[in-house]
Amino acid sequence: MPYLLLTLSALIWSGNFVISRAMNSVIPPAGFVFWRWVVALVVLLPIALPRLRREWPILRANLPLIGISGLFAVTLFNYLIYMAMHWTTAINAALVNSAIPIFIIMFARIFYGQRVMLRQHAGVFLSLVGVAAIILRGDPARILTLTFNRGDLLVLLAAIAWALYSVAIKRYPQGLNPFVFLFSMTVVGLVLLVPFYAWEISAGHHMTFNLPTVLSILYVGVLASVVAFTAWNHGLRRVGPHIGGQFVHLMPAFSTIMAVMFLGETLQGFHIAGIVLIFAGIICATYKVKA
Known part of the structure; x- marks a missing residue:
């Protein structure tokens, strides 16, 4: 289930990146x-308010986590990404975001001493190669033309902000309703x-x-914010940030699939190779060998 939730988050956020560029x-x-x-x-x-008073002691004891989450995930990450789209290209943004x-x-290593197994390193590498195959359209020489x-x-600063938020979620307090947590960090982020x-x-x-702006805001407000964030937070709490973060690499794969399905683009060999490598990397990083 956590892997499914992390995949769902990546799928929804792929649409968010498309909308923000458009x-x-x-x-x-x-x-x-x-x-x-x-x-x-x-x-x-209406979901969080009835629980807010009951869970206030837990919230009060974890105000630093709420503040960090609101700052990095709500304010900085989104604002930096939307600002970046005025100057950078989709190719560059996807590369840096990867x-x-x-x-x-x-950060998991720095703050928690989290050790990463060799297969997890290999999984990250495979997924990065898959992302590069899609973005560079199967031609490594294209990287020489990037400016x-x-x-x-x-985008780089946004990536750092998101990584810090993802690592902070490891300290998610027991007994706190996920919607109350998201509501609280949203209030902080908006302020x-x-x-x-x-x-x-x-x-x-x-x-x-x-109509286009309202529909765009409704999509990112309901799906990319409430649904995707709740799924992402739950998934990270279950599998840990060092494994869950790998699912970010699904976004270029999903963006490719969306472009083929909805924009009439042609699926090419480098697309297939990239998607296969991304999924292979995730399987490599998340597969647990039974003793």
């Missing part, structure tokens, strides 16, 4: 993040986001509310 010219980044999490808050409110599992392994800009630096949104509005960057 809408970056009409929805300013801070506004996108702000309204995304306002929608999530509205959805979570470093998340490596950062997770590094990097400030958008890529923002921290207000200065960014205020600056954006003062600079004259406004969002036009029409």
